[in-house]
Amino acid sequence: MKRLRKSFHYAFEGLGYVIKTQPNMRIHSVMALIAIALGFIFHVSHAEWLALVLVIGFVMILEVINTAVETLVDLYTEEFNHLAKIAKDTAAAAVLCMAIVSVIVGIIIFAPKVLALF
Numbered sequence: 239m240k241r242l243r244k245s246f247h248y249a250f251e252g253l254g255y256v257i258k259t260q261p262n263m264r265i266h267s268v269m270a271l272i273a274i275a276l277g278f279i280f281h282v283s284h285a286e287w288l289a290l291v292l293v294i295g296f297v298m299i300l301e302v303i304n305t306a307v308e309t310l311v312d313l314y315t316e317e318f319n320h321l322a323k324i325a326k327d328t329a330a331a332a333v334l335c336m337a338i339v340s341v342i343v344g345i346i347i348f349a350p351k352v353l354a355l356f
Contacts, residue, residue, distance in 0.1 A: 256305045262333070263301045270294045273344055280351040289347065293340035300336050304329040 256263050273290055276282075282290070307329035311322045 253302070256302050260301065260305055263298070263305075266297050266301055266337070269340075270298070276348055280348065282347060282351075286347045289343050293336070293343045296336050297333065297340050300333045304333050 257267065273294065277287060277290055308326050311325050315322050
């Protein structure tokens with residue numbers, strides 16, 4: 239039980255580190271809160287909630303992984319290395335791709351609801 243508690247503690251420390259040090263994670267968090275608020279305002283369906291939770295979760299997970307990749311690359315080398323650049327850029331690209339997908343999901347869910355107001 240003590241090991242499990244320590245594991246959770248370390249995981250929350252990692253999450254705290256990402257939130258404190260990564261401006262993009264803070265942006266993703268604000269956007270997630272906006273999407274959640276809109277979900278309540280527009281009374282989205284269970285399926286729409288599922289889609290929102292999944293895309294929000296994937297963006298957050300990928301941002302954490304991106305931070306881990308960037309940290310490991312920086313630990314490995316401080317001087318410019320083309321392969322290190324590729325590792326960092328592709329990890330960031332994964333976050334970008336998922337963020338784009340999440341925006342598309344948000345548009346699919348919320349655009350008809352917003353347009354119905356007019």
